[in-house]
Amino acid sequence: MTKAIIFDMDGTLFQTEMVLEHALEAVFSDLRSEGKWEGAAPVETYKEIMGVPLPVVWDTLLPKETDKVKEEMNERFQTYLISSIQEGKGALYPHVLETLADLKEEGYTLLVASNGLPDYLKAIVETYHLDHYISDVFSIARVASGDKGELVEKACNSYGVTKGMGVGDRLSDFKAAHRNRLKAIGCRFDFSKEEELKEADIIIDDLQELMNI
Template identity: 80%
Template sequence: MTKAIIFDMDGTLFQTEMVLEYALEAVFADLKSEGKWEGEAPLDAYKDIMGVPLSVVWGTLLPEETEQVREKINGKFQGYLISSIREGKGALYPHVKETLADLKEAGYTLLIASNGLPDYLKAIMDTYHLDRYISDVFSIAAVPSGDKGELVEKVCRTYEVTEGTGVGDRLSDFNAAHRNRLKAVGCRFDFSKEEELKEADVIIDDLQELKNI
C-alpha cells in the first residue's frame, strides 16, 4: 500500500532541451556526411513530438529510412545525449531537488516513468544524484507496447500504489495517470502545449507548487 508520486523525466525534472540540440545536430551531421540528410537538423520538429516513444520520433523525422537504419541512428543519438549529460551540459529544472527532498520527507514514494531508455535515464540519475530521492526508475523499454499508460500501470502494480499522482508535461503523461486512477499534474514547461495541459487536473509553473497540492 503505497502513496506515490510518479514523475516523467524529460521536460518535467530534466531540462532536456539543453542537451537535445547538441545531440540532434551531431547525429544529423553524421547523416549529412553519409548523404542521407540535407539542410539543418529538424530541432523544431523534434520538440513538437517530444514525449512520444523514440520509434515514433525516428519514424516521423526519417520516414523513408528502414527500421534498421533508424535503430542505428537512435543508438548514436543516445550516445550523444549521454555524453552531454555526463559532461554537465544539461540541468534539472529549478527547485527539483528541494521539492523531491520535501516530498520524500512527507512520506511519498517517488518514482520515475519515462519514455527515455535505461542508459539515458541512468546518466541523469547518476549525474544529479537523484537516487537520494527517487526510489525506482521505469523506462519505456520495460513494456513491449511502448505505451506510457501501460508503463505507469507496471509502476503502480510493482509498488502497490493505492493513492498517487502523475506529474508530467505532455498528453501521454496525463492519459497515463488517468488510466491508472491517479491525479494528473501538468507542468507548464518547455515542451508543454496549452491544449494538452487542459487534460491535466492541476497545472503548475514551478515544481515547488507540488508541495501545496
Template identity: 50%
Template sequence: MTLSLIFDMDGTIFQTDKILEISLENTFNYLRESKLWDKETPIEKYREIMGVPLPVVWENLLPNYSMEVRELANEFFHEQLIANIKEGTGALYPHLEEVFSYLKSNNYSIYIASNGQIEYLKAIVDYYYLDQWVTETFSIQQVQTDDKADLVSTILKKYDIREGAVIGDRLSDINAAKKNGLTAIGCRFDFAQEAELSQADLVIDDLQDLKRIFT
C-alpha cells in the same frame, strides 16, 4: 492527498532542451557525413513530438528512411545525449532537489516513469544522484508496448499503489494518470502544449507548486 508520486523525466525533472539541440545537430551532421541527409536538422519537429518513445521519434524525423537508418540515427543520438549528460551540459529544473527533499521528508514515495531508454535515464539519475529521493526509475523499454499507461500500471502493481499522481508535461503523462485512476498534474514547462495541459486535473508553472499541493 496521495503518498505515491510518479514523475516524467524529460521536460519535467530534466531540462532536456539543454542537450537536445546539440545532440540532434550532431546526429544529423553524422547523417550528412554518411550521405544520408542533405537538409536542415528538424529540431522544431522534434520539439513538437517531444515525449514519445525514440522509435516513434525516428518514424517522424526520418519517415521515408529504412529501419536500418533509423536505428543508426537512434543509436548515435542516444550516445550523444548520454555524453552531454556526463559532461554536465544538461540541468535539472529549478527547485527539483528542494521539492524532492520536501516530498521525501513528508513520506511521499517518488518514482520516475519515462519514455527514455534505460541507459539514458541511468546517466541522469547517476549524474544528479536522484536515487537519494527516487525509489525506482522505470523505462518504456520495460514494457512490451509504447504506451506510458502500461508503464505506470507496472509501477502500481510492483509497489501495490492504490492512490497517487503522475506529474509530467505531455499528454502521454496525463493519459497515463487517467487510465490508471491517478491524479494528472501537468507541468507548464518547455515542451508543454496548452491543449494537452487542459486535460490535466491540475497544472503547475513551477515545481515548487507541488509543495503547496502536497501539504
C-alpha cells in the same frame, strides 16, 4: 497503502532541451556526411513531438529511411545525449532536488516513468544524484507495448501504489495518470502544449507548487 508521485523525466524533471539540440545536430551531421540528409537538423520538429516513444521519433524525423538506419541513428543519438549529460551540459529544472527531498520527507514514494531508454535515464539519475530521493526509474523498455499508461501501471503494481499523483508535461502523461486513478499534474514547461494541459487536473509552473497540492 502506498502513496506515490510518479514523474515523467524529459521536460518535467530534466531540461532536455539543453542536451537535445547538441545531440540531434551531431546525428544529422553524421547523416549529412554519409549523404543521407541535406539541410539543417529538424530540431523544431523533434521539440513538437517530444515525449512520444522513440520509434515514432525516428519515423517522423527520417520517414524515408530504412528501419536499420533509424535504429542506428537512435543508437548514436543516445550516445551523444549521454555524453552531453555526463559532461554537465544539461540541468534539472529549478527546485527539483528541494521538492523531491520535501516530498520524500512527507512520506511519498517517488518514482519515474519515462519514454527514455535505460542508459539515458541512468545517466541523468547518476549525474544529478536523483537516487537519493527516487526509489525506482521505469523506462519504456520495460513494457513491450511502448504504452505510457501500461508503464505507469507497472510502476504502481510494483510498489503497491493506491493513491497519489502523476506529474508530467504531455498528454500521454495525463492519460497514464488517469488510467491508473492518479491525479494528473501538468507542468507548464518547455515542451508542454496548452491544449494538452487542459487534460490535466491541476497545472503548475514550478515543481515547488506540488507542496501545496
